[in-house]
Amino acid sequence: MTTQSPSDFPLHAQSTATGPVHPDADAESSPTGEPEQERKGLSQGQIVRKKFFDNTAAIISLVVFVVIFLLAFTSVGFAGIPGWWKYNHTEFVPLLDGGVPTVTGPFSWGEHPFGQDSIGRDYFAMTMRGTQNSIIIMFLIGALAGLVGVVIGACSGYFRGWPEAVLMRFTDVIIIIPVVLAAATLGEAVTRFVGPGGQIWLLGLFLGLVLWTGLARLVRGEFLTLREREFVDAAKIAGASNGRIIFKHILPNAVGVIIVNTTLLMSAAILLETALSYIGFGVKAPDVSLGLIISQNQEAFQTRPWLFWFPGLFIVLICLCINFIGDGLRDAFDPRQKKFRASRIKGAGKPVAA
Amino acid sequence: MVTYIVRRLVTAVLILFGASFVVYQLTALSGDPLEDLRGSNAPNRDQLIQARTDLLDLNTPAPLRYFGWLAGAAKCLIPFAATCDLGSSIQGEAVTTALSRAMGNTITLVTTATILAIVIGVSLGIITALRQYSGLDYGVTFMSFLFFSLPIFWLAVLLKEFGAIGFNNFLADPDIPPLTILVVALASGLIWALFASRSWKRKGVAFVLGAVIAAALLFLLDLVDWFSDPGLGPIVILITGVGIALGVVLLTAGLRNRKAVYASLTMVGVGLVAYYVVNPILNAATIWMIIVFGLVMVLVGLLVGYLLGGYDRGQSMRAAALTGVLMGLVIVIDRFMVTWPAYVGNSRVRGRPIATVGAQTPGLDDSFWINGLDTFTHLLLPTLALLLASLASYSRYSRASMLEIMNMDYIRTARAKGLSERTVVMRHAFRNALIPLATLVAFDIGALIGGAIITEQVFAFAGMGQLFVQALRRVDPDPIMGFFLVAGILALVFNLVADIVYSFLDPRVRVKA
Numbered sequence: 001m002t003t004q005s006p007s008d009f010p011l012h013a014q015s016t017a018t019g020p021v022h023p024d025a026d027a028e029s030s031p032t033g034e035p036e037q038e039r040k041g042l043s044q045g046q047i048v049r050k051k052f053f054d055n056t057a058a059i060i061s062l063v064v065f066v067v068i069f070l071l072a073f074t075s076v077g078f079a080g081i082p083g084w085w086k087y088n089h090t091e092f093v094p095l096l097d098g099g100v101p102t103v104t105g106p107f108s109w110g111e112h113p114f115g116q117d118s119i120g121r122d123y124f125a126m127t128m129r130g131t132q133n134s135i136i137i138m139f140l141i142g143a144l145a146g147l148v149g150v151v152i153g154a155c156s157g158y159f160r161g162w163p164e165a166v167l168m169r170f171t172d173v174i175i176i177i178p179v180v181l182a183a184a185t186l187g188e189a190v191t192r193f194v195g196p197g198g199q200i201w202l203l204g205l206f207l208g209l210v211l212w213t214g215l216a217r218l219v220r221g222e223f224l225t226l227r228e229r230e231f232v233d234a235a236k237i238a239g240a241s242n243g244r245i246i247f248k249h250i251l252p253n254a255v256g257v258i259i260v261n262t263t264l265l266m267s268a269a270i271l272l273e274t275a276l277s278y279i280g281f282g283v284k285a286p287d288v289s290l291g292l293i294i295s296q297n298q299e300a301f302q303t304r305p306w307l308f309w310f311p312g313l314f315i316v317l318i319c320l321c322i323n324f325i326g327d328g329l330r331d332a333f334d335p336r337q338k339k340f341r342a343s344r345i346k347g348a349g350k351p352v353a354a
Numbered sequence: 355m356v357t358y359i360v361r362r363l364v365t366a367v368l369i370l371f372g373a374s375f376v377v378y379q380l381t382a383l384s385g386d387p388l389e390d391l392r393g394s395n396a397p398n399r400d401q402l403i404q405a406r407t408d409l410l411d412l413n414t415p416a417p418l419r420y421f422g423w424l425a426g427a428a429k430c431l432i433p434f435a436a437t438c439d440l441g442s443s444i445q446g447e448a449v450t451t452a453l454s455r456a457m458g459n460t461i462t463l464v465t466t467a468t469i470l471a472i473v474i475g476v477s478l479g480i481i482t483a484l485r486q487y488s489g490l491d492y493g494v495t496f497m498s499f500l501f502f503s504l505p506i507f508w509l510a511v512l513l514k515e516f517g518a519i520g521f522n523n524f525l526a527d528p529d530i531p532p533l534t535i536l537v538v539a540l541a542s543g544l545i546w547a548l549f550a551s552r553s554w555k556r557k558g559v560a561f562v563l564g565a566v567i568a569a570a571l572l573f574l575l576d577l578v579d580w581f582s583d584p585g586l587g588p589i590v591i592l593i594t595g596v597g598i599a600l601g602v603v604l605l606t607a608g609l610r611n612r613k614a615v616y617a618s619l620t621m622v623g624v625g626l627v628a629y630y631v632v633n634p635i636l637n638a639a640t641i642w643m644i645i646v647f648g649l650v651m652v653l654v655g656l657l658v659g660y661l662l663g664g665y666d667r668g669q670s671m672r673a674a675a676l677t678g679v680l681m682g683l684v685i686v687i688d689r690f691m692v693t694w695p696a697y698v699g700n701s702r703v704r705g706r707p708i709a710t711v712g713a714q715t716p717g718l719d720d721s722f723w724i725n726g727l728d729t730f731t732h733l734l735l736p737t738l739a740l741l742l743a744s745l746a747s748y749s750r751y752s753r754a755s756m757l758e759i760m761n762m763d764y765i766r767t768a769r770a771k772g773l774s775e776r777t778v779v780m781r782h783a784f785r786n787a788l789i790p791l792a793t794l795v796a797f798d799i800g801a802l803i804g805g806a807i808i809t810e811q812v813f814a815f816a817g818m819g820q821l822f823v824q825a826l827r828r829v830d831p832d833p834i835m836g837f838f839l840v841a842g843i844l845a846l847v848f849n850l851v852a853d854i855v856y857s858f859l860d861p862r863v864r865v866k867a
Contacts, residue, residue, distance in 0.1 A: 169372075172365075172373075173373045173376065176370075177376060177377055178822070180822070181822075181826065182380060184384045184385075185384035271503075274507075275506065275507060278808070279807070279811050280827075281826075291507070294505075294507065294508060298511050308508075308511065312508040315503075315505050316500070319504075320500060323502060324499065327499070
């Protein structure tokens with residue numbers, strides 16, 4: 001959505017994709033702003049970006065998520081590249097002071113900031129490794145489910161007729177297959193054929209292949225309404241091919257729905273992955289996942305509560321960040337949701353100057 | 355319409371065939387059902403393996419085995435023949451028996467949580483939509499995002515720790531320290547201030563009132579040792595009843611409708627009389643007696659509303675009937691509270707009332723009230739966990755839906771006619787805002803019976819989800835297929851119901867025949 005230029009669109013499509021754009025909306029909130037720039041008008045991408053960056057909650061969440069991401073991937077290393085943290089998630093270290101967390105502030109971490117588990121592994125390394133795995137699975141599910149969902153939804157929504165019937169019935173079949181069953185089957189296949197190394201990647205891959213159904217339905221609905229619009233008719237009459245109409249005319253208008261729902265799917269995916277690992281059908285030992293280490297240590301809640309708090313805290317943080325980012329994107333893409341300010345309503349009675 | 359339904363049902367059957375085949379194959383691929391036997395060193399190991407191979411028909415390839423299962427399942431379609439054969443589990447229990455037991459447990463668990471989530475979630479959504487961008491809106495939005503992001507297994511462990519173990523410790527020696535009273539009072543004041551309208555003066559008044567009332571209440575409850583020996587008594591019932599009556603009238607008819615106010619207040623009086631009359635009979639209560647009691651309250655309410663109501667009898671009748679039912683509920687709750695000490699003192703409960711696992715206390719066989727309390731204490735934590743997790747989607751959806759409706763032209767028209775805000779919100783906006791939610795609710799009900807796999811696992815609740823997970827661990831295809839049949843059929847049926855209901859509620863949407 002950031003690459004399209006206004007001239008690429010029929011005028012009508014532009015105005016409906018972004019909603020009625022009030023050039024004076026921001027001039028009013030900042031009367032001393034640069035009116036010349038406002039008069040030029042903003043492209044859809046610029047409007048979306050501006051609205052997103054105005055959303056404090058979404059920006060804070062984005063920053064927190066990036067920090068967690070960097071922490072998880074640089075601390076214990078990734079794909080063979082060593083990280084800066086001195087332990088890893090499999091190493092046994094003699095228990096120090098019963099494995100109590102040593103973190104006392106943001107810059108005084110101590111020897112084992114999140115403590116040690118009952119057999120002496122450094123819990124910070126384990127949590128970071130679990131976070132890493134959860135994030136990888138989340139992105140895989142998001143990318144794959146997004147891709148499959150968009151392709152199936154777009155094909156059935158655009159072509160109608162028998163492709164729609166077949167694809168939608170196929171979606172119905174996938175939708176009622178329990179996800180836990182699919183994950184368990186695939187998990188078994190993974191341990192049998194691949195070995196524990198590729199576990200994370202295959203789990204994300206397979207979950208992505210069953211979680212696309214909701215998105216496919218949404219995209220289909222979006223395509224069904226968009227394909228009846230005048231600008232699509234105009235493109236057809238001008239002789240555009242199906243591929244061009246789909247990629248150049250319809251998809252850019254549906255991109256909001258797709259991005260927002262993929263983001264929300266990702267937040268659901270991280271909860272699903274941790275829950276599956278928790279009941280033993282997701283990531284399996286010796287690898288670690290946030291859900292798995294909670295499940296392994298929940299009996300010790302009375303004696304070693306930190307084993308329970310830290311991984312849970314990271315799940316909640318990641319999920320909360322993704323949800324707020326998704327919500328911010330939804331607001332940014334939805335033309336009807338304008339930020340409502342009480343002061344503007346009070347002034348609305350007066351004729352607006354300029 | 356009939357053509358449409360028939361066509362949808364035929365497709366549903368085909369989908370079910372396809373999906374059940376896939377599920378059967380996935381189950382067969384998900385592991386080795388003989389794994390535990392292969393590793394065992396029992397002297398009759400080979401015999402056991404042979405027996406299980408015969409039982410599960412493992413020598414036949416899975417795609418063919420599916421048709422054997424299908425032949426048995428097809429017998430369920432013959433009505434009233436009781437020839438239903440969904441196979442049996444590895445332990446030899448018929449799947450139909452296991453399913454019906456698990457379904458009963460799941461339904462009691464999930465219905466309460468869903469109904470509560472719908473009621474609370476929708477009310478929160480509506481209130482936050484009416485107060486868009488207020489402190490309350492931001493607070494509720496943040497809380498719903500937070501609950502939405504909580505992994506349910508994590509939440510469940512926390513609830514067990516603080517809700518069950520902590521609260522049980524408190525109940526063993528119910529003494530509230532002053533610091534707790536202070537904290538609770540401040541929290542309550544904050545919540546009331548959030549709910550109060552925009553002006554700072556009203557917020558301040560609400561804060562002080564909320565804090566003082568909460569502190570006084572806690573102090574009083576602590577003083578009379580209410581937590582060991584709870585109960586409401588006639589005076590509290592009267593006060594609650596008057597509050598309920600005014601609230602109900604405010605929402606259904608508006609306080610200006612004097613006739614409705616009088617009718618509802620009469621019902622509070624009737625309820626108070628019923629409290630004395632019914633209480634002896636309730637000693638031998640059954641669930642049916644409670645239902646009949648509720649129905650009688652509704653009928654009396656309708657009658658009182660009819661007799662007292664003026665030209666608009668309907669409003670008074672609705673208000674009085676609703677007040678009647680709620681009064682009946684208060685009386686029943688009082689009765690449960692009175693039974694509480696007996697329950698806590700029961701030799702099976704041993705003073706730890708809030709349970710962390712299971713669906714009931716084993717071996718507890720007592721009166722309706724004791725068993726009711728037992729179910730309550732077992733359902734409390736899982737229901738709370740499920741409630742918090744599903745609250746968010748309802749409040750977010752109803753808020754968005756209400757916001758959209760409040761910007762509609764007909765709302766402006768209604769205001770321009772000079773209708774009161776209550777009429778505009780309750781009659782014109784609220785009803786229409788519920789339409790999109792009908793679909794969501796139908797989907798959720800369809801998914802209900804599938805159970806809450808994770809929640810049931812954490813709380814060791816013997817429902818559908820646990821049946822499924824246990825069968826999956828043992829690679830036992832028949833219970834999995836039974837679970838899938840029930841869950842899949844319900845999901846498909848409610849999918850259809852959602853579409854049909856939507857087209858009835860919103861005439862702009864028409865189903866294609």
